[in-house]
Amino acid sequence: MIADTHLLSTDFNTIRKKDFAISKLMQRIWNTKKRFHITNALRKELKLLYYLFSNPDTFPFTSPIAHIIDREPDFEAKGDACLDGAGGYSTDLSFWWFVEWPEYVKQKTVKYFIKYYYGVQSTRLSINLLEYIAIILSFAAAITRVTQGIKISQPHPTVLLYSELLYPGQKRQLHPRKKARHLPICLLL
Secondary structure, eight states: OOOOGGGGOOOHHHHHHHHHHHHHHHHHHHTOOOOOOOOHHHHHHHHHHHHHHTOTTTSOOOOOGGGTSOOOOSEEEEEEEOSSEEEEEETTTTEEEEEEOOHHHHTTSHHHHHHHHTTSOOOOOOHHHHHHHHHHHHHHHHHHHHHTTOOOSSSSOEEEEEEOOOOTTOOOOOOTTSOOOOEEEEEEO
């Protein structure tokens, strides 16, 4: 953070001097002859980026305008997860799904964690992770339905996914008469 107040000045000459100093610093950084060690992981990443940038026909760095502008979603889907399983449905796309978590997943949830792992170093799965998996499965089901030949009105449809994914620090509502807050997520198909 800049601690000097004179660097935050709006005076034209001060701004010019600051910009000149920054440009000289950038020239020294970019024109250095110093050699740096590149790890194997970084080398692989750089090769991948070079490959992606050198093949614009295969990997175009463009996006249709439909991916940028705000619009109403074409489809809606809802999903929910609990400590024993997850499920979801869409009346627009005519699908429903359900999955029961495997036993090793159930035992890492809070429901079973205290019973089996109390005092043992282990990783507990949060309900948010399970809700996120439900979102991914609903999105996968929507993609499957759209690619199976559902009639769509445009080349870039969107789906609005509802889930009870909690924001960090938000408390889960436990009262049965209160409606759960749904977090809408709009994704491109």
